[in-house]
Every structure is written in C-alpha cells, then in structure tokens.
Amino acid sequence: MTGAPETPGFLAVDSGGSGLRVVVGTAERGPLARCASGEPVRTGERGIDPGHFMAQLLPLVRALTAETGPVRLSAAVVGAAGLATLGDALRAELPGALAGELGVRTVALAADAVTAYVGALGPRPGAVVAGGTGLIAIGTDLTGWRRADGWGHLLGDCGGGAWIGRAGLEAALRAHDGRAGGSDRLLEDAEEQFGTVTGLPGALYPRPDRPAVLASFAPQVAAACADGDPVAAGILREAARHIAESAAAVCPAGGAARLAVTGGLFRMGEPLLGPLDEELAKRLPGARRVPAAGDPLDGAVRMAAELSTGPLTLPGDAAMLTVTTLSGDGSGD
Amino acid sequence: MTGAPETPGFLAVDSGGSGLRVVVGTAERGPLARCASGEPVRTGERGIDPGHFMAQLLPLVRALTAETGPVRLSAAVVGAAGLATLGDALRAELPGALAGELGVRTVALAADAVTAYVGALGPRPGAVVAGGTGLIAIGTDLTGWRRADGWGHLLGDCGGGAWIGRAGLEAALRAHDGRAGGSDRLLEDAEEQFGTVTGLPGALYPRPDRPAVLASFAPQVAAACADGDPVAAGILREAARHIAESAAAVCPAGGAARLAVTGGLFRMGEPLLGPLDEELAKRLPGARRVPAAGDPLDGAVRMAAELSTGPLTLPGDAAMLTVTTLSGDGSGD
Numbered sequence: 001m002t003g004a005p006e007t008p009g010f011l012a013v014d015s016g017g018s019g020l021r022v023v024v025g026t027a028e029r030g031p032l033a034r035c036a037s038g039e040p041v042r043t044g045e046r047g048i049d050p051g052h053f054m055a056q057l058l059p060l061v062r063a064l065t066a067e068t069g070p071v072r073l074s075a076a077v078v079g080a081a082g083l084a085t086l087g088d089a090l091r092a093e094l095p096g097a098l099a100g101e102l103g104v105r106t107v108a109l110a111a112d113a114v115t116a117y118v119g120a121l122g123p124r125p126g127a128v129v130a131g132g133t134g135l136i137a138i139g140t141d142l143t144g145w146r147r148a149d150g151w152g153h154l155l156g157d158c159g160g161g162a163w164i165g166r167a168g169l170e171a172a173l174r175a176h177d178g179r180a181g182g183s184d185r186l187l188e189d190a191e192e193q194f195g196t197v198t199g200l201p202g203a204l205y206p207r208p209d210r211p212a213v214l215a216s217f218a219p220q221v222a223a224a225c226a227d228g229d230p231v232a233a234g235i236l237r238e239a240a241r242h243i244a245e246s247a248a249a250v251c252p253a254g255g256a257a258r259l260a261v262t263g264g265l266f267r268m269g270e271p272l273l274g275p276l277d278e279e280l281a282k283r284l285p286g287a288r289r290v291p292a293a294g295d296p297l298d299g300a301v302r303m304a305a306e307l308s309t310g311p312l313t314l315p316g317d318a319a320m321l322t323v324t325t326l327s328g329d330g331s332g333d
Numbered sequence: 334m335t336g337a338p339e340t341p342g343f344l345a346v347d348s349g350g351s352g353l354r355v356v357v358g359t360a361e362r363g364p365l366a367r368c369a370s371g372e373p374v375r376t377g378e379r380g381i382d383p384g385h386f387m388a389q390l391l392p393l394v395r396a397l398t399a400e401t402g403p404v405r406l407s408a409a410v411v412g413a414a415g416l417a418t419l420g421d422a423l424r425a426e427l428p429g430a431l432a433g434e435l436g437v438r439t440v441a442l443a444a445d446a447v448t449a450y451v452g453a454l455g456p457r458p459g460a461v462v463a464g465g466t467g468l469i470a471i472g473t474d475l476t477g478w479r480r481a482d483g484w485g486h487l488l489g490d491c492g493g494g495a496w497i498g499r500a501g502l503e504a505a506l507r508a509h510d511g512r513a514g515g516s517d518r519l520l521e522d523a524e525e526q527f528g529t530v531t532g533l534p535g536a537l538y539p540r541p542d543r544p545a546v547l548a549s550f551a552p553q554v555a556a557a558c559a560d561g562d563p564v565a566a567g568i569l570r571e572a573a574r575h576i577a578e579s580a581a582a583v584c585p586a587g588g589a590a591r592l593a594v595t596g597g598l599f600r601m602g603e604p605l606l607g608p609l610d611e612e613l614a615k616r617l618p619g620a621r622r623v624p625a626a627g628d629p630l631d632g633a634v635r636m637a638a639e640l641s642t643g644p645l646t647l648p649g650d651a652a653m654l655t656v657t658t659l660s661g662d663g664s665g666d
Contacts (some may be wrong), residue, residue: 046434085535143491148510152534153487154499156506166487173489180578198652201485202418203542210487 009071009102010304011061014297015041015048015080017133020056021297024064024071027305032068034297035060050093058101075308077108079115079300083317084147087111089201095324104263104326106307112296113138113147116262119299120292123313126258127251127287129243130296131265133141133215136318137243139250139257145317148249149242155210158242161215161265167235168221169214172266173197183231189220218268224269236268236307237275244279251284259284262292342404343637344394344437347630348381348413349445350466354630357397357404359645360638365401365491367630368393380419383426388515391434393492410637412448413630417480417652420444428657437641437659444653445629446471446480449595452632453625456639456646459591460584461577461622463629464598468493470576471592471653472583474542478650481582482575486544491575494548500568501554502547506530522553540591551601558604570608571622577612584617592617595625 009026019038025031026159029097037060042052065071076098080087095107116130117138127139131220132155136150153162168183172190175182176197193216194200207213224232243261249256259280268274280289306312307323316322342359351372352651358364370393374439375385399403409431413420420442428440449463449469460472469483480515486495506522508515509530520530526549527533540546576594584590592613599606613622627635639645640656649655 085531146511148512149506151503151506151536154537154547155502156532158503169488170484170491173484174578175483178479178582179481179580198418201488204487205485214487245507246510248513249511327420 006310007069007071007298008074008300008309009068011073011076011098011102012241012297012300013057013078013080014112014115014295014300014302015053015078016296017081019055020060022057022060022064023297023301023304024061024068024073025269025301025305026071030305031301032071033189035064041080043082043086046089048080048082049088049271050089050097053090053094054097054101054152055128061102073102073104075108075304076102076104077110077115077300077304077307079110079296081112081114083109083111084113086148087319091322095326099326106323106325108303108307108312108321108323110173110303111138113150114145114314114317114321115296115299115300115303118302118314119294119296120262121258121290121301122293123197124258125252126139126260127247128292129247129261131160131243131261131263132163133157133211133266135163135243135246137250139247140314141252142313142315145320146250146317147320148246153214157211158246159239161218162211163214164221164235164239165214165217167238168217168224168232169200171231172234175199181231183224183225183229185224186220188234190217193217193220194281196241218265220309222268233271240272240275240279243276244283247280247287250285251287254286257284257287259287259289260292262295263288326330340402340404340577341407341641342401343407343641344409344431344435345570345630345633345637346409346411346413347445347448347628347633348411349629350414353386353393355390355393355397356630356634356637357394357401357406358638359404359633359644362632365404366397368397374413376415376493377421379422380603381413381415381423383422386423386427387430387434394435395508404433404596406437408439408441408637409435410443410448410633410640410642411439412443412445414445414631416444417444417446417483420652422503428659432659439647439656439658441636441640441654442657443636444471446483446638447478447634447647447650447654448629450632452627452629453593453595454591454623455626455635457591458585459593460580461592462575462580462594462596463621464493464594464596466490466494466544468496468576468579468598470579470583472580472585473647474585475646475648477648478653479583480621480653481579486547491579492543492549492572495544496547496552496575496584497568498547498550500571501550501557502533503566504564504568506533513561514564516557516562518557518560518562519553519565523550524555526550527551538595551598555601557603566604569604573608573612576609577616578612581616581618584620587619590617590620592620592622593625594622595628 175187431437508520
C-alpha cells in the first residue's frame with residue numbers, strides 16, 4: 001500500500017451464538033468502526049472452525065478498513081464462546097492466519113467469559129457473573145483466573161436462563177399431574193407458549209437447540225414471580241442462590257472485591273436481582289456489586305487497545321487467555 | 334391349517350429400549366414359550382413404526398408357535414414404551430396387521446406403565462412407580478387411570494436414574510469448581526468413570542443417548558451414599574421425595590391402597606428405598622408398599638390371558654390402554 005502513512009490500530013472480535021461482532025480502532029482514538037455478521041462460526045469435529053472464522057471475518061474487516069481509512073492492525077483480540085473447551089484448532093491456526101491475511105503481529109484469544117469480565121470490570125481484580133441461556137462466573141486477583149460453572153444445561157449452568165425456564169416447565173407439568181410443587185399460573189403460561197403440555201416432550205426433545213427452547217420460558221417465570229406466584233418466586237430464589245454460590249467460588253479473597261453481573265439473563269431485573277443481592281450479602285459480605293461498564297465486545301476492544309501499545313494487564317491462562325506475538329514471517333514466537 | 338384342532342391362546346409383547354420380548358400361551362396353561370429380539374422398534378416421524386414392529390415380531394411368533402404346536406392366537410396384548418405420546422401409528426395399524434398376519438381377533442395396546450402396573454399389582458386398585466433411566470407413576474381405582482411424571486430427562490422424570498446421575502455429576506463439578514454443594518467423593522468417581530471432568534461436556538452433549546449416560550452415574554451416587562457421603566445422601570433423599578410426590582399424585586384416595594415400585598432403579602436398594610419409605614409414610618400414610626409380583630412382560634401376559642377369555646378388568650384410556658376387536662375380515666369394529 002502507498003500514500004498516507006497507516007495509523008497503528010487494533011481489531012477486536014466477539015464471536016458468539018449470533019455471529020461475529022467486529023470493531024476496528026486505534027489506542028489513541030478508540031473504536032472507529034464496527035459491524036456484525038449474522039452467522040455463528042461453525043463448530044466441527046476439531047471444535048470451533050478456524051477456516052470458517054476467517055471466511056466470515058475477512059470481508060467484515062475489509063468493509064471496516066474501507067470506512068476508517070488505512071489502519072495498520074498491529075494487535076487483535078478475539079473473544080470466543082466455547083474457547084476453553086472447543087478452541088484447540090483456533091489457538092493453533094488463528095494467530096498465523098491473522099498475521100498472514102491482515103499483518104497482525106500480536107493476537108490474544110480469550111474465552112468470552114474473559115472479554116465479558118473486562119467489559120464489565122476492566123483490568124481490575126474482582127468477579128463477574130455472565131448469564132444468558134447458560135451461566136458462568138469468572139474472577140481474578142490479577143495473578144490468575146478462577147472460573148465456576150459454565151458446564152452446560154445438563155451438568156450445570158445453575159441459575160441461568162435454561163435452568164430457570166426448565167424449572168418453570170417442570171412446575172407447569174407438576175401442576176398438570178397434580179404433583180407437589182406445581183404452579184397453575186406457569187401451566188397456563190406454558191400452554192400459551194407451547195400448546196397443550198402433553199405435546200411438550202415431542203416438541204422439545206427432537207430440537208437441536210433444547211437449551212434455547214428451555215430458556216425461552218424464563219421470562220414467564222420472572223413475570224409470574226412479579227405477579228406474586230410463590231412457585232416462580234421459589235425458582236428465582238434458588239437460581240439466585242446458585243448464582244451467588246458461583247460468584248463466591250471465584251471472588252478474590254479479602255477486602256472489598258468488585259462484583260458485576262452481565263448478560264441478557266439479568267435483564268429480568270428485580271425478580272432475580274432482588275434475591276441475588278440478598279444471597280450475595282450472605283455469601284460475599286465484603287463484595288460490592290457494581291454495574292457492568294460494558295459488554296464482551298467492549299471488553300475485547302479494551303484489551304485490544306491495551307495490546308496494541310504493550311502487554312495485557314490481565315494474567316494469561318492456557319484455556320481462557322493466550323497471547324501470541326508473531327515475527328515478520330508469520331511464525332509464532 | 335389342518336390336523337390337530339388349535340388351542341385358543343394369546344400373544345403377549347413387551348416393547349422397550351432393549352427390543353421386543355414375546356410370550357405365546359393359553360389362558361388355561363399360562364405361558365408356553367418365550368423369546369426376545371435384541372433390537373428396539375424404530376421411532377420415526379410418525380412415532381413408533383408399525384412396519385418395523387411387525388417385521389421384528391413375525392419371525393419371533395413363528396419360532397414360538399413352532400415350539401408350542403398349533404395355537405390359535407385369539408388375543409394379543411402389546412405393552413410399548415412411548416405409546417402414550419408416540420403411539421398414533423401403532424394404534425392405527427397394529428390391530429389390523431395382527432389380524433391379517435396372525436388371525437388375532439382382539440388386540441390391546443398398553444403403555445408400558447400399564448403393563449408394569451399389572452405386572453406389579455395385577456388388576457387391582459393401587460399405585461405403581463416404574464423407575465429406570467426415567468420415572469413414571471401410574472394409579473387406578475378401576476374406573477380410570479392417573480399418571481404423573483414420565484416427562485423425560487429435561488422436563489421431569491424426577492427421582493429417576495438420569496435425574497440421580499445428573500445430580501451426582503453436578504455435585505462432582507461443584508467440588509471441582511469449589512462451589513457449595515460439591516462432593517469430592519463424587520468428583521473422584523466421575524473422573525474414574527468419565528476421565529478428567531473438564532472433558533465431560535464434550536463427552537456428554539454430542540451423544541444421542543444423554544439420559545442413559547447420565548443414568549450410568551446413578552449407581553456411584555448410591556455407593557457414595559452407602560459409604561456415608563452426605564451430598565450423595567441428600568441427592569437420594571430428594572429423589573425419594575420426588576418419587577413419593579409422584580406416587581401421591583396417582584394413588585386412589587381413601588382406604589389402604591397398595592403401592593409397588595418396579596424397574597431397575599429400585600435395584601439400588603436401601604440408599605433409595607430407605608428414604609422412599611420415609612417419604613411415602615409422610616405423603617401416603619394409608620398406603621401399604623408391597624413387593625412387585627412381576628415385570629411389564631408378566632403384566633402383558635396376565636392381561637393377554639384375561640383378554641383371550643373375556644374383557645379386561647382394567648379401564649381403557651385413549652392414550653394408555655385401547656382394546657380393538659376385529660371382525661373376521663380384519664376391519665375394526
């Protein structure tokens with residue numbers, strides 16, 4: 001490329017269930033342009049597919065740099081859902097691909113929980129609970145990371161959207177059966193949303209997106225709780241207890257730690273946040289819940305801006321946060 | 334057919350997850366011969382596949398009647414897993430197919446919960462809990478049927494094998510994370526059975542038989558309970574409470590009802606049966622738990638013997654027990 005000297009800048013990516021969100025910016029001026037793809041990166045036998053990731057990313061970056069004018073992308077931060085367990089191929093291939101295609105020198109791959117953390121609290125010690133369909137807690141004392149839960153809808157994600165929705169549907173079916181613990185209100189809500197409940201197993205089990213189907217009933221549990229349904233209130237109280245247990249497992253010891261919650265789950269508001277603050281007060285009396293400053297993409301932007309001018313403040317972790325600096329020929333150092 | 338006059342007899346079938354089990358007998362002499370196929374009947378878009386059922390059944394029946402000598406199969410009882418929700422095609426086609434191929438006049442299609450009931454208690458009022466990977470309770474006062482739970486591993490089956498195994502794995506992961514409610518013993522057991530627990534999500538979620546994988550950990554929960562692990566004991570106490578709730582929802586009111594438990598779940602023995610008897614005493618103080626006399630195939634045999642000489646004692650139900658008597662040309666009446 002010839003002409004105007006390129007500004008040193010960064011690329012920040014959030015890869016999640018609804019696709020890629022991408023920002024190009026510079027440390028000096030911050031984010032300059034952003035865009036999104038509507039298609040999530042494929043997961044195959046090797047985990048998250050690096051080829052599909054790059055095929056999605058490159059046209060987005062070209063569109064962004066056309067908008068910003070020439071930017072030398074010296075650093076990239078990619079926050080990806082599933083990185084800790086499904087990220088081996090991404091870790092092996094993405095730094096080299098980003099160097100070869102875009103000239104990026106330093107690449108950080110972060111679990112989406114890490115970018116959620118940085119988005120919420122910045123590079124400071126504390127604990128963050130990220131809740132949507134699933135639920136994970138992550139904390140750091142700036143020497144290492146701790147995580148709790150995030151095991152998926154059959155093994156955990158206790159207190160997350162699928163957990164709450166599932167418990168609500170169980171309560172609906174208990175009412176249908178005349179078993180203890182049923183809620184007639186949730187039975188009505190379930191039939192309104194899914195049709196007669198005897199058809200619910202046939203509608204749910206063949207679906208590949210069972211956790212999302214379960215989570216789609218969580219707002220009805222919150223609404224029933226707000227209207228005074230005691231069974232729904234009991235479900236959200238138990239969810240709050242599980243969330244506080246996860247937060248307590250990762251929160252750095254001693255002092256007044258900052259704690260933030262982030263993600264779509266907490267848009268439920270008071271029916272969940274009320275009992276959550278009570279449960280947090282019991283389990284983490286020293287911690288102070290603060291509002292999340294931003295979302296996972298904001299976290300990736302913050303990390304990328306930092307990485308474009310020097311090393312990251314936050315500690316690395318083999319599964320959750322790896323930084324690769326490449327020499328000029330694209331090989332890792 | 335010519336030669337010796339045929340003995341009027343019956344066909345009894347139990348169709349479940351491990352295939353068909355088939356008995357040919359007569360009301361007078363009882364079961365005369367039995368055999369089994371190792372292949373479960375396929376479930377497709379129309380539910381349980383009647384064509385695949387007949388293709389499996391016919392060679393077994395021919396082998397049995399070769400053994401017993403000529404038997405006129407006047408009545409057939411088929412107990413089938415999934416009949417209530419996936420049995421429409423079976424109800425529509427099986428009576429005609431059995432009449433056409435085997436000359437059967439009267440066909441009863443029963444949910445496996447009904448044959449389990451009859452196998453356990455006979456045609457008497459009471460309640461039966463059938464537990465394996467899943468869990469269902471069924472009761473009758475001889476005027477109709479009540480059922481509770483049996484909704485599958487995401488919506489219910491509370492207290493069944495998958496429920497117990499899942500709770501045990503959650504406790505293992507809680508210990509791994511340092512969350513409340515964890516059991517180091519169950520964490521050891523889980524790693525022995527499945528390898529390092531960080532690989533558990535990747536090992537479980539892609540499997541089509543997730544409920545069976547979860548249930549495969551239930552025996553470890555029972556063993557840990559027997560060895561004094563308090564978390565495992567808590568899981569089995571909660572399972573017992575759920576099972577008693579389901580029993581209470583279906584047990585006929587008043588008097589000293591009989592109640593039986595049946596199925597592989599209860600081979601767990603004292604760690605589950607101890608708390609179950611305590612929970613039943615609270616919720617159904619009038620009921621008397623009696624040993625199950627037999628299994629679902631025994632129930633199908635008992636019903637088929639009755640049906641070969643007259644109507645069934647037990648009440649019909651559109652989803653759980655339908656009887657079709659065909660005229661000589663194979664059309665339903």
